[in-house]
Amino acid sequence: MKVSMKLGHQTVIARIEICLLQIIMKSSRETHCHFCFSETPADVVFCPSCTIPIYCSKRCQEQSAGHISRDEDTNLGYSTNVANLSITSSCKSPRSKLFAEHRHECGGAHWAAVLPADVVLAGRIIAHSIVKRMPSGKSFAFSGPNLDLVHHYDQHSPANKLESHIYAIVLLLCLQNHYRSDLLWTEDSLSQTRNQTSLELKLQSDMPKLVLLIFQIKVNSIAIVCMRSMDRGPEHTINRGFYVAEGAKMCSVEQVRVAQALYVSGSLFNHSCQPNVHAYFLSRAFVLRTTEFIKSGSPVELSYGPQVGEMHISERQKSLQENYYFSCQCSSCSELNLSDLVMNSFCCPQSNCLGAISESTYYRSKENFVNVSLGGSYVCKLSLPDVSKVDMDMENVAKSLLQNSGVSLNIDHGCCMSCRSCIDLSSALATSHREESTIDRLKKHTFLDKTLITEALQSLKQLKKLRHPYSKALAQAEDTIAEAFAKVGDQELARKHCEASIQILEKLYHPKHIIIAHELIKLVSILLSLGDGASAAATFAQAEAIFSLYYGSHVEKVLTYMGALKKAVIDV
């Protein structure tokens, strides 16, 4: 479904797509509906055939039987043989529009409980193809799916490759076992050999294609996440803490990965560390919403996870390489930006200088490119931003790098990017880590005594002398201390530190980033506890406006606490 609406000068587009195939995560098998992924009630409904998948309702159980639409058929683009199988009319499930996505896994060991999600999804893709291609009568040669998706096979380690080859063998044997009465290997696989059976031969020739299918799923499948309260345990979560409105009581919501899915077009979007669309999920539906005006012809890019403001460029590159096997070439990884300059930096010893001191070495060439290296290893090559568009902050932080164009320049680690004064970086790092861990103790204690808070405040003071005023370490320290004050009921100080944290995060991300909205919600609950209704309402409106950019009319559907919080703000 495609929805388009005009909002002032900005066109907002939301695209909704139902997943082609999905598999619930092992960690959510007992807690979430295997069809719609919502948290299950006490009286769950089981699969009538194998009783293993659980559903939140009869409706989900029935829907799990599934429908294969003709659109999905064509989008899969079957052409190359993955398993050149032939199926007779005696198959249990005749050619039908109904397709139970786990039917081939029913009976015996439930594959999804044993095999990795990527492998089970590969099995489901093949089973999907088999069922749809079943003839009502004579045998026919089955062609497996040829998904036109990248796989990065060459970049995997030998151990990874071997593991996938073994899983591919297991998968093919499982499929053959399930369809044994119905599936015949095609004539061409019945080669005339002395020692090998036809099945062995076919396994050998089809195995590379099946291995590639598993790698395609690794690279292109998407994790479906949903919000849940933190009461159920911290595993497999991404932090999204927030306070609720009742006094100083704190409650948290987090994003939980509940499933892994393949989408026909959703899986094709490229990644950007500063995306222009936001992706979220409504049950099995993948919703993509533009968060800014996108010029015609410009790429539409979502984030696979790492983002500017959240991670330094070196960490983003590492994470994308390790998890998705590519080196990011998005615009934020191609051009010097404020966030990467300040995120992990220290402040300049000169009192009036806002220059950043980094652990990285920056070498600016005459061609106006900056090579960044960390600990002696090459990180990336960045172009300098358009000087006419550089804001004051950026200029103050990295004056030396941005000015004097046409001259090569080296700014060593430990030296200010603006005035080039130097500090003892290793001593600054050690002190910073020590002060940060003193502050982090506040998170580990349920009951906070005054000494802990006093020591944390002293550490914050030291940290401020060391770290750059826009650094992530300071934002996190302010946030932790705000949370501690909210816990002990000192809402005035909680407010002060929460606001300080937001100010830094606005520099690291941008003022309309969703992270800022989550932080503003913390501030709203603090303001409500203070009884400051006017400020709470203004802050809530600010957060709501940002969330609307990201979730449109689905804000309260995705962030279920927003309705109650809005009511609390109105009631104050």
Ligand SMILES: C[S@@+](CC[C@H](N)C(=O)[O-])C[C@H]1O[C@@H](n2cnc3c(N)ncnc32)[C@H](O)[C@@H]1O
């Ligand atoms: C889910 S696919 C996206 C579709 C892909 N571009 C294609 O043509 O099939 C993910 C792959 O696209 C490429 N890719 C996506 N975002 C990228 C980026 N920011 N920089 C470089 N390559 C990227 C990588 O090869 C990655 O493994």
